[in-house]
Amino acid sequence: MRRTVGTITFCALTAVSLVAENPDTRNKEFPYPIHQTVLENGLKVISIPFDSPSIISYYTVVRTGSRNEVEPGLSGFAHFFEHMMFRGTEKYSKDAYNEMLKSIGADNNAFTSDDLTAYHTLASAAALETIMDLESDRFMNLKYDEEAFKTEAGAILGEYNKNYSNPFQSIFEKLRESAYEGHTYKHTTMGFLKDIMDMPNQYQYSLKFFDRWYRPEHCALVVVGDVNHERLVGLARKYYASWKRGSYTLNVPLDPPQSKEKYVALPWKAQTLPILAIGYHGPAFSDSKIDMPAMDLLSQVLFSQTSDLFRKLVIEEQAVEFVQGGQTDSRDPGLFNIFTRIKDPKNIGMVRDEIYSAIERAKTTPVSAEKLAEIKSFMKYSFAMGLDNADAIARSVAHYVQLTGDPESVNRVYGLYDSVTPEDIMMVANKYFSANNRAVVLLTMEGDKQ
Amino acid sequence: MSKRAFFYISLLFALTTGFVGGGLHAKTPVRVTEIHSENSPIVTFRVIIRAGSINDIKGREGINALTALMIAQGGTKELRYQEVAAKLYPWAANVDVRPDKEITVFVGNVHRDHLEKFYKLFGDLLLNPRFDPDDFTRNKDLALSYLEKNLRGTDDENLGKDALIISMFANHPYGTAGATVQGLKSTTLEEVKDYYRKTYTTGNVWIGIAGGYPRSLVTRMEKDFSVLPESKFTPVALPQLEKIEGLEVDVVEKPARATAISLGHPLNITRKDKDFYALMVANSYFGEHRTFNGVLMNRLRGDRGLNYGDYSYIERFIGGVNSGSRFPDVNTPLRQQYFSIWLRPVQPENAHFAIRAAMYELSKFVAEGMTDEQFQQTRKFVSNYSKLWAQTLDRRLGYKMDSEFYGTDDYVDRIDKELKTLTLADVNTAIKKYIDPRNLKVAIVADNVQSLKEAILTNAPSPMTYASSVSERILAEDKVISVLPLGINKAKTRVIPVSMLFENESPGHTLHRKDDEGKK
Numbered sequence: 001m002r003r004t005v006g007t008i009t010f011c012a013l014t015a016v017s018l019v020a021e022n023p024d025t026r027n028k029e030f031p032y033p034i035h036q037t038v039l040e041n042g043l044k045v046i047s048i049p050f051d052s053p054s055i056i057s058y059y060t061v062v063r064t065g066s067r068n069e070v071e072p073g074l075s076g077f078a079h080f081f082e083h084m085m086f087r088g089t090e091k092y093s094k095d096a097y098n099e100m101l102k103s104i105g106a107d108n109n110a111f112t113s114d115d116l117t118a119y120h121t122l123a124s125a126a127a128l129e130t131i132m133d134l135e136s137d138r139f140m141n142l143k144y145d146e147e148a149f150k151t152e153a154g155a156i157l158g159e160y161n162k163n164y165s166n167p168f169q170s171i172f173e174k175l176r177e178s179a180y181e182g183h184t185y186k187h188t189t190m191g192f193l194k195d196i197m198d199m200p201n202q203y204q205y206s207l208k209f210f211d212r213w214y215r216p217e218h219c220a221l222v223v224v225g226d227v228n229h230e231r232l233v234g235l236a237r238k239y240y241a242s243w244k245r246g247s248y249t250l251n252v253p254l255d256p257p258q259s260k261e262k263y264v265a266l267p268w269k270a271q272t273l274p275i276l277a278i279g280y281h282g283p284a285f286s287d288s289k290i291d292m293p294a295m296d297l298l299s300q301v302l303f304s305q306t307s308d309l310f311r312k313l314v315i316e317e318q319a320v321e322f323v324q325g326g327q328t329d330s331r332d333p334g335l336f337n338i339f340t341r342i343k344d345p346k347n348i349g350m351v352r353d354e355i356y357s358a359i360e361r362a363k364t365t366p367v368s369a370e371k372l373a374e375i376k377s378f379m380k381y382s383f384a385m386g387l388d389n390a391d392a393i394a395r396s397v398a399h400y401v402q403l404t405g406d407p408e409s410v411n412r413v414y415g416l417y418d419s420v421t422p423e424d425i426m427m428v429a430n431k432y433f434s435a436n437n438r439a440v441v442l443l444t445m446e447g448d449k450q
Numbered sequence: 451m452s453k454r455a456f457f458y459i460s461l462l463f464a465l466t467t468g469f470v471g472g473g474l475h476a477k478t479p480v481r482v483t484e485i486h487s488e489n490s491p492i493v494t495f496r497v498i499i500r501a502g503s504i505n506d507i508k509g510r511e512g513i514n515a516l517t518a519l520m521i522a523q524g525g526t527k528e529l530r531y532q533e534v535a536a537k538l539y540p541w542a543a544n545v546d547v548r549p550d551k552e553i554t555v556f557v558g559n560v561h562r563d564h565l566e567k568f569y570k571l572f573g574d575l576l577l578n579p580r581f582d583p584d585d586f587t588r589n590k591d592l593a594l595s596y597l598e599k600n601l602r603g604t605d606d607e608n609l610g611k612d613a614l615i616i617s618m619f620a621n622h623p624y625g626t627a628g629a630t631v632q633g634l635k636s637t638t639l640e641e642v643k644d645y646y647r648k649t650y651t652t653g654n655v656w657i658g659i660a661g662g663y664p665r666s667l668v669t670r671m672e673k674d675f676s677v678l679p680e681s682k683f684t685p686v687a688l689p690q691l692e693k694i695e696g697l698e699v700d701v702v703e704k705p706a707r708a709t710a711i712s713l714g715h716p717l718n719i720t721r722k723d724k725d726f727y728a729l730m731v732a733n734s735y736f737g738e739h740r741t742f743n744g745v746l747m748n749r750l751r752g753d754r755g756l757n758y759g760d761y762s763y764i765e766r767f768i769g770g771v772n773s774g775s776r777f778p779d780v781n782t783p784l785r786q787q788y789f790s791i792w793l794r795p796v797q798p799e800n801a802h803f804a805i806r807a808a809m810y811e812l813s814k815f816v817a818e819g820m821t822d823e824q825f826q827q828t829r830k831f832v833s834n835y836s837k838l839w840a841q842t843l844d845r846r847l848g849y850k851m852d853s854e855f856y857g858t859d860d861y862v863d864r865i866d867k868e869l870k871t872l873t874l875a876d877v878n879t880a881i882k883k884y885i886d887p888r889n890l891k892v893a894i895v896a897d898n899v900q901s902l903k904e905a906i907l908t909n910a911p912s913p914m915t916y917a918s919s920v921s922e923r924i925l926a927e928d929k930v931i932s933v934l935p936l937g938i939n940k941a942k943t944r945v946i947p948v949s950m951l952f953e954n955e956s957p958g959h960t961l962h963r964k965d966d967e968g969k970k
Contacts, residue, residue, distance in 0.1 A: 051489075052841065086742065094752075098742045102827060105834020107776060109740070122838055150918035154755020161708030161795040162758045165606035200917040269705035271603030271948075273595065305535045315532050318588050321595060343591060374540040381542035381561050385492055389841040 030410045031384075032393065035229040037236075041243050042217030045236045046407050047229040048397060050390050056125045056225035057390035060135055061398045062117040063220075063405065064213040066189040067331060068250055071205075073198065075184075076156070076191015079112040080199055081209050083152050085119065086110075087144035089137050094148075097134060104130055112189050115331045116402035122391055125226035129235055136239035139214055146203045153199040160196055167268055167275060171339075171441050175279045178262045179335055179439035182253040215246035220401045225390035252332060257281075262439040267446045273321065274342045274448065276352060277441040279335035282327045282432050285403045287412035292329065294424040295336060295432070296417070299326035300375045301367050301425060302358055303338070309358045313340070319347045323355070329403055335439075336432065345448040362429040366422035379417060478652040478682055480675045483851050484668055485660040487843055493565050494844040495558035495572055496658035496781065496851060501649045502551045504623035504686045510637045510645075512593060512629025515549040517642050517649070519589040522547035522556060525580035526571070534571065543568045545575065548781065550768075551624050553855075555781040559844065562662050569667065573674055579646065586639045593634050597952040601627060602704065606795060606895045609702065610710035611768075613893035613951060617700050618716055618788055620692055631953050651681035660847035688786055691716050694889040696939035697809075699906060703899045704948035708757075709801040710895040713808065714790030717764060719884055720783075722856040727868035728880035729764050734835075735828040736815050737762025737791065740776040743831065745811055746791065753924050754914065756804050758794040764884075777839040780848025783855040789885055798896060802905050802912035805892065806934045810927070813887045819878035829869050836865045888937055899945050907940055909933075 035047045065078050088094035101108050106123035121131050163169045172188050180186035190196065221240075223232055258281055283291040302309060303325040313320045325338035342351050367375075387393050400409040444450065499518075506514050522545050525531040543560035556576060560568040601609050612627040619625035655678055657671050694715055719726050737744040739761045742752065746760035765787045768779055791812065796804045820828070840846040840862050849861045858864055896902055905912065913932045 055838065055841065099827065102741075102743050102831045105831050105837070107741075107835065107838050109776070124834060124837075147918050147920065150916070151753070151755040151920070153917065155751050155758055158708075158751070158755070158757035158759075158794060158796065161797065162607060164707040164795075165609075165710075166604050271599050271704075273599050304539065306532075306539045311532050315584075315588070318584070318591065321592060343595075377540035378542045381540075381563075384561055385542060385559060388492055388843075391841075 030414065031387070034397070034407045034410075036407060037229070037233045039216065039236060039241060041241065041245055042215075043236065043240050043243065044220035044401070044405070045233050046220055046222045046397065046401070047227045047232050048222070048224045048393060049227060049229075050225050050393055052225040052390040054125050054226055055390055056123065056128060056223055056227050057394040058121045058123070058128070058131050058135070059222040059224075059394045059398050060119040060139065061220045061222060061401050062119075062213065063115065063218045063402050064117055065113050065115040065402075066187060066191070067114050067184050067252060068213060069184050069187070069191070070250065070252060073195055074202065074205060075187040075195045076189070076199070077202070077205070077209055078117055078213075079189050079191065080153070080156050081206065081213075082110045082112045082117050082119075083155060084144060084149065084206060084210075085138055085142060087142070087148050087152065089141040089143050091137050091141065092134060097138070100130060100134055106131070113402075114185060114189060114334075116398070118395075118398050118402075120391070120394065128223075128227070128232070132235050132239045136243070139219070140240075140243050142210060142214070149203045149206060150200040153196075156199060157196055160190055160193065163190070165270065167266075167272055167443050168339075170266060170268075171275060171277045171443055174264045174266055174441045175277050175335065175337065175439055178264050178441070179258070179279050179281065181255045183255045183332060184252055185330070185332065185334065212246060212248040216240065216243045217245050220398075220405070220407075222394050222397050222401065222407070224394040224397070254332065258437050258439075261435050264439070264441045266441055266443040268443050269446055272443065272445050274345050274348055274445070274450075275443040276338075276340050276342060276348060276355075277443070278338040278352075278355065278438055279440075280338075280433050280438045282334055282336040283428075284331060284333045285329040287400075287404060287406075287409040287416070290416060290420060290424050291428055291431070292327070293413065293416040294420050294428040295327050296379070297372070297375055297420050298362060298425050298428055299336070300378065301362060301371070304375070304378070306374070307358075309354065313351060313354060319343060319351055323351075329399070331403055345444060345450045348442065348444075348450055359429065359433045363426060363433070365426075367425055369422075372420075372422060376417065376420075383414075478680055480652055480672045480678075481656040482668055482672060483656070483658045483847070483854060485843055485847050485850065486663070486665065487660065488662055490660075490662040490843055491562050492843070493560055493562050493659065493661035493663045494847055495556070495569075496660075496844075496847055497556045497558075497576060498656040498658065498781065498851060499554045499556075499650060500552075500654040500656060500683050500685075502549060502553050503626055503628045504551055504688075505649060506623075506626075506629075506633065507641075507645070509633065510641060511626055511633030513633070513637050513641060513645050514554060514649070515629050516589060516593055516634065516637055517645050518547045518549040518554045518556070519593065520581055520585060520642055520646075521575055521579045523589055523592075524575070524585040525582055526574040527578040527580055528574070530580065530582065531585050534575075538568070538571060541568060545572060549628060550782050551628070552784055553781065557844075565663060565667075569671075573671070576650070577674065577677060581639060581643050581646075583639055586642070590634060590637070593629055594631060597627065597629060597631055597634070601952060602948045606704075606706055606708070606710040607792075609704075609948070609951075610712045610893050610895045611790075611792070613700055613702050613895065613946075614712040614714055614790065614891060615788075616951070617698065617891045617893055618691075618694075618714055622689055622691055622786075623686060624688075624784070624786065627952050629952070647679060651679045652676060653681035653683040656851070658847050658851050660843040685785075691786070694891060695942070696888065696937045697890055697892055698939045698942040699892040699894065699903075699944070701894045701896060701899045701903050701943075701945045702948050702951060703945055704895060704897065706795075706895060706897040708795035709798050709804075709902075710795045711793040711801065711805060711808075712790060712893045713793075713805070713890050714788050715886060715890050717787045717789045717884055720765070720785065720787050720856055721853070721861060721864070722858045724868065725876075725880045725884070726764070727865060728872055728876040729884055730865070731825065731828050731832055731869065731872065732815075732820065732877050732881045732885075733762055733764045734832050735820055735824055736811075739763065739767060743828075745815060746808065749811055750793070750804065750807055753920070754807070754916070756793075756800055756807070757796045760791070760793050760808065762789070762791045764789055777845075780845055780852060783852050798898070798902070800914065801894065801896060801902055802910070803914045803932060805894075805906075806912060806931045806936065809887065809936060810931045810934055812885070816881055816885050816887050819881055820874065822874050825874040825877055829872060833866060833869045836862050895948075903943065903945055906936070906938055907943060909935055909938070
């Protein structure tokens with residue numbers, strides 16, 4: 001999910017917090033009060049009351065993702081470990097864990113990305129303590145044998161397989177692999193296939209991974225819905241206080257600036273239209289610098305359905321099915337990715353040149369005040385309409401917690417959006433969008449004539 | 451970007467002007483379902499047209515979907531498509547369309563700050579569509595590309611599901627993927643306009659609205675939509691289904707790294723029936739979607755690491771692959787439902803074993819039923835879990851309209867009510883009455899299919915190997931599973947090149963004919 005921006009006037013909050021480190025939403029962009037308490041062991045306990053009677057969304061955010069996979073041959077491990085977290089403890093076996101969740105009728109799952117692993121449960125608010133008992137236990141006392149580990153490796157390969165027929169998985173793999181040199185964003189969250197195939201042999205490393213990263217200082221609880229912060233903190237102390245800090249320090253190698261354009265041709269056996277992917281090295285997320293918000297507005301200038309490029313390529317010339325571009329927030333400098341699916345292989349060059357021309361125009365032509373206001377309005381209302389349930393709100397806050405560790409980043413970055421100027425947009429267009437700074441992947445069906 | 455762009459097209463529109471013609475009240479009142487919530491800042495519209503792919507004209511399969519696209523991805527009489535998009539963009543309102551089998555639903559979401567302007571546009575798109583020739587070309591390309599490139603090339607899981615439906619509903623109006631290549635190619639803009647005039651009528655339109663809208667809006671909508679041509683809703687008659695004899699296997703051949711598998715048979719039960727709720731508990735125990743509760747998930751993935759997931763369903767569940775939601779989708783109702791099993795892609799060398807493992811578990815499930823403990827646990831789960839399904843007003847509205855479609859109480863309330871009085875005997879009786887593990891359709895999407903077909907036809911052993919040691923229980927089960935006779939109907943087991951799927955006017959029928967030709 002991306003771009004959840006703006007000030008909104010949502011429905012009145014019904015829950016009142018008793019412990020309110022930061023309950024005041026006046027002059028804040030995020031429409032709900034964010035309560036945060038940090039336990040002595042570094043675990044952040046965050047609650048956001050929201051009018052969802054008797055339902056809570058409970059997230060455990062681990063600020064560990066595929067970015068943390070610094071050792072060669074071990075890509076994909078953060079995601080693999082997400083799977084292992086469902087394999088049980090001495091107190092609650094895998095089956096016992098599932099049975100308890102089943103007894104409360106919970107919806108329970110997890111996901112992993114570059115910078116985080118998030119475990120989420122949607123359930124009755126009455127089940128809060130049961131959830132905290134279960135979750136704290138597995139985060140502190142996970143235990144699995146080598147047999148279970150190897151079996152789960154099969155499920156990981158199954159996940160890779162289920163995604164494989166969609167060419168975007170391979171496009172992302174190639175784009176990252178070519179764009180990055182030593183940084184761990186070189187691989188996708190799934191990991192390199194050769195590393196996935198080798199996962200069954202890495203049981204010992206999995207124990208090390210848990211010891212390094214599943215520590216309170218890397219984690220945050222985000223609870224949204226029918227929740228009282230004081231009670232939540234009391235339960236957090238009861239269930240998580242004995243969790244010990246770790247000591248591992250991560251050193252992710254940053255890439256030097258790219259010096260020349262990179263290009264990968266990707267042939268595809270199954271039926272497909274040509275897909276052109278272009279990735280420009282962009283900024284890291286920051287809630288104090290203007291670059292990332294300006295990039296987000298630039299993506300709207302260039303690729304929204306009201307953009308000149310969309311009008312020309314999709315509507316008037318009907319040369320492509322879609323064209324889109326944007327950058328996902330990331331802790332280290334990420335890629336601003338552009339994708340388009342081209343109807344006729346003969347038009348690949350024309351489409352590519354139109355995209356490059358639109359970028360060049362954005363470097364020198366300031367966006368009009370009217371257009372800028374429209375874009376900011378669009379982003380504001382996109383954000384507002386996305387926050388209509390407890391899970392969506394928790395996910396949005398988890399997004400910012402993974403990036404900075406501070407849920408208040410949500411307010412700071414949204415404040416920045418309001419201040420983006422046409423000059424800021426031209427500045428980032430010039431700063432990041434040069435030929436030497438991009439990687440290009442072109443996927444075509446085997447046998448297509450271009 | 452949605453991978454199922456054709457069936458769930460999301461648009462971001464903007465508009466400041468737009469006119470919804472107010473007309474005379476028609477004799478057939480426009481049907482309205484509403485959920486008013488004063489404090490909700492978002493207003494959701496769900497306008498259902500009670501026509502779907504079952505209403506497609508012979509030789510023009512896809513005309514219903516194409517018409518829907520021309521409305522949601524076209525302009526109005528006053529505004530071209532791009533003008534609509536430009537004007538509505540600042541409000542981040544969206545218009546989605548999903549043309550399904552029985553119905554077509556247009557969904558509009560808007561913040562109430564912009565309700566008035568949005569409604570004028572939304573209504574105008576439906577009541578005064580532009581039907582621009584350029585939009586027609588673009589939308590037809592999109593629809594064709596969905597069949598020819600997405601389904602045939604880049605989405606094996608949905609390909610497998612659609613192949614199963616085509617096989618299960620051979621010679622039945624449900625037996626298409628919503629369109630065919632030749633049907634779409636043959637359809638003209640004039641035919642779309644004619645279909646619109648005949649189908650978008652007062653008897654077929656059904657308005658749903660939820661959120662913090664002014665109450666007067668409902669009256670206004672009733673009046674505005676009454677300008678549509680007068681008609682009474684007449685459901686398409688559904689024919690008797692062909693009998694399935696044994697396991698009838700379709701192997702769809704295409705380049706593929708892994709093998710996607712779906713199994714199923716039609717089910718003569720829907721949400722309106724009391725037994726549906728008994729079967730719901732049973733199915734949750736056997737294969738609850740995207741959870742670790744189900745027998746299938748635990749035995750195939752949990753014990754054996756065969757794939758990413760294994761689930762079962764007692765009604766259409768199309769949100770499973772690409773939708774973020776793990777809860778039952780809304781506004782995809784069918785009068786004729788089906789039971790299905792979805793095995794997510796497996797390594798090709800394990801495909802035969804995976805089918806056998808699923809059949810082993812299904813046969814055991816039907817033969818043994820559930821224990822009282824399993825029943826009590828699962829009933830409690832479903833009762834609590836279903837309360838999570840309707841968190842947003844949009845979903846509540848969708849479920850409410852579906853309940854009206856089926857002629858039953860609100861779905862989530864009905865689940866609660868039925869489960870309270872349900873007994874173990876009800877559930878075990880329902881399993882045996884409705885689930886038939888001997889007579890099923892199987893759809894497999896695979897590469898290098900001849901060896902798999904040969905292995906299936908000859909009932910060849912399919913031993914399973916593991917990267918590590920596994921328990922004695924699993925090994926003992928594997929011995930049985932690896933030689934399990936599947937009761938394959940050899941005469942109705944076929945290899946189908948992917949290029950044949952979705953091609954002609956009636957895929958189920960055509961495939962039989964093509965296959966016969968192949969034998970000659």
